Amino acid sequence: EHIQPYNSTDSVYGIIVQLPLPKHIRPWIIMDAINPKKDVDGLTSHNLRHVYENDEIILPATTKGIFTLLQHYNIPLLGKHVVVVGRSSLVGKPTALACINRNATVTVCHSHTKDLASVTRTADILIVAVGQPHLIKEDYIQKGCIVVDVGITVQENNTVAGDALMSSLSEKATAVSPVPGGVGPMTIVSLFENLLQAYKLQ
Numbered sequence: 001e002h003i004q005p006y007n008s009t010d011s012v013y014g015i016i017v018q019l020p021l022p023k024h025i026r027p028w029i030i031m032d033a034i035n036p037k038k039d040v041d042g043l044t045s046h047n048l049r050h051v052y053e054n055d056e057i058i059l060p061a062t063t064k065g066i067f068t069l070l071q072h073y074n075i076p077l078l079g080k081h082v083v084v085v086g087r088s089s090l091v092g093k094p095t096a097l098a099c100i101n102r103n104a105t106v107t108v109c110h111s112h113t114k115d116l117a118s119v120t121r122t123a124d125i126l127i128v129a130v131g132q133p134h135l136i137k138e139d140y141i142q143k144g145c146i147v148v149d150v151g152i153t154v155q156e157n158n159t160v161a162g163d164a165l166m167s168s169l170s171e172k173a174t175a176v177s178p179v180p181g182g183v184g185p186m187t188i189v190s191l192f193e194n195l196l197q198a199y200k201l202q
Contacts (some may be wrong), residue, residue: 013202014040014195019090025048030188037201040194043090051094054101057201058194063095064147065186067102069177075125075146077102085109085121085136085163086117091129091150099127116140133161136170147176150183 006012015038021027026043036046042060051058058066070077082104086092096106096111109119120126126138129150141147151163162179169176177183 003030003033007038010202012038013178013199014038016041026041038198040191040198041106042094042194048094051097051101056098056101058197059098059190060090060094061190062091062129062150062183062187063098064193065183065188066095066150068186068190069099069148069183070125073175075175076181077104077125078103079103080124081105081107081122082125082127083107083109083120084127084129085120086129086150088129088161094146095127095129110125121128128131130163132163133164136164136167136169138172141169141172144174147173148183149177152179152184 003015006015010033015034017030017034019027021030029045032045034044036044037048037056040061042064046154048075050140051059076129077099082099083094084092084099084106087108087110090106098106098153099106102177109116109120112121117140120136121142123141123145126136126141126149127148127150131153133153133155147164147169149162149164155161160180166176166178
């Protein structure tokens with residue numbers, strides 16, 4: 001009821017549904033109520049299917065933010081082994097698919113992965129998005145690894161922690177994105193880039 005009027009209003013070019021929604025609301029029903037051309041989060045089934053088919057129109061904003069970060073530092077995906085820790089529909093799954101579209105070899109890990117560290121140590125690029133503070137430490141990566149930390153957790157003392165313990169990675173990693181200040185701002189920039197793309201589509 002709230003989304004449909006914006007779908008049909010010519011002066012509205014982008015619509016975002018703030019997630020997570022209350023538990024009694026099924027998020028994908030709400031997301032798919034959005035006109036795909038106004039879907040600046042890139043999370044409607046229509047836009048995600050285009051990612052699946054390697055025919056991207058609007059990429060999910062966090063995924064796009066990760067790629068913007070890597071491109072800025074001239075870190076290619078082609079031919080690299082990318083390990084994605086986390087299989088959420090918001091970050092893990094679309095990011096893994098989009099990395100495949102960019103000719104990376106991709107492994108997806110999750111809560112049932114046996115001996116996580118043995119898998120993450122094979123990564124040229126490690127993307128971690130699980131919301132588990134300081135999960136990734138020095139023994140989880142190989143020398144020269146690029147670590148993209150998407151996780152963010154507000155701790156009891158009101159400090160913010162990422163999924164990677166940056167202080168323990170500095171000797172082995174070529175680069176580690178900071179939390180806060182890494183992928184988060186890139187996601188916001190990507191939302192506005194997606195808004196411009198949505199405007200052009202309309």
